[in-house]
Amino acid sequence: MTAPHNPLGIHAGVWVGDWSPASARYAIEQSAAAGFDLIEIPAVSSDADHDVSDPGVTLALLRDHGLDAVVSLALGRGEDINTTDAHASARGERRLLQAVAFAHSLGAPYVGGVLYSMMGKYDLAPSAQARDNSLAVLGRVARVAAESGIELGLEYVNRYESNLLNTAAKTVQFIHDLAAPNVVLHLDTFHANLEEPDQATAVRDAGPLLGYIHAAENHRGGLGTGSIDWPGLFRQLALSDYRGPITFESFSGVVQPPAVATDIGLWRDLWTDPHDLARQAHTFLTAQLAAAHAAVPALASA
Secondary structure, eight states: OOOOOOOEEEEGGGTOSSOOHHHHHHHHHHHHHTTOSEEEEEOOOTTOOSOOOOHHHHHHHHHHHTOEEEEEEEEOGGGOSSSSOHHHHHHHHHHHHHHHHHHHHHTOOEEEEEEEEESSOOSSOOOHHHHHHHHHHHHHHHHHHHHTTOEEEEEOOOTTTOSSOOSHHHHHHHHHHHTOTTEEEEEEHHHHHHHSSOHHHHHHHHGGGEEEEEEOOTTSSSTTSSSOOHHHHHHHHHHTTOOSOEEEOOOOTTTSOHHHHHHTTOOSOSOSOHHHHHHHHHHHHHHHHHHHHHHHHHHHHO
16 A cells, blocks of 8 residues: 655754745755755744745745745744733734734645644633633634635643643644634644653544644654654554644754743754754654554554
């Protein structure tokens, strides 16, 4: 049997720490050279005070190198929508709509990430009112995204980075409550490693809502060099007939600027050469997909 082809992606943060024209060119060129099908680009805000690549430049580069793109975003503390603070919520809604507009300008069909709350440790559990506000905001944003054929992906994260969505099961319930047909579940193996019994359980709990995967090692270094049960994950993906994107995500202070490194806790560098890292990740993901697909007929008949 021929294995189904999942689009393989790479996060732009493997290559660059901003989205200037030079960075956009470098990240897109290197992603294509490493064999990936798509690049995940952090959402560029129109409020940014640094030089950013014009969407038209990015779009031309994507076309020239045969790459697709998706867009990602994590809301900050001052733009939380998991709140009863109307001002913060309005800023968050504006930021989400900017991300959708950015994706539309690139022809990107997906905006994923921590879209439902700020990414940061909370002091208290979420209130029902804060959760309801998140649902209301996302409902409005989802309707705008749908007009451009864009899906939203809700990436649940660990307990230290959100108090709202920490497991696939909780995210499924949230998406059901949201009742927007263009919202899917975004699974990140780094976060699932902290919160789920195992990766396969996360896939089963996500069910048909699973729409996007971040492949990240437990220490965020090279794939296969940590404790993630990759064979178990990929066997379950094959059994579930998952056909969506699988995107490699890893960060290093060698690439990311100090402010970003501090924000996401890059207290040590697990790699220094993004080229070797990216090539290894592509080889690893391809091999895991092939092995899992080859094993599925035997598993199904066992």
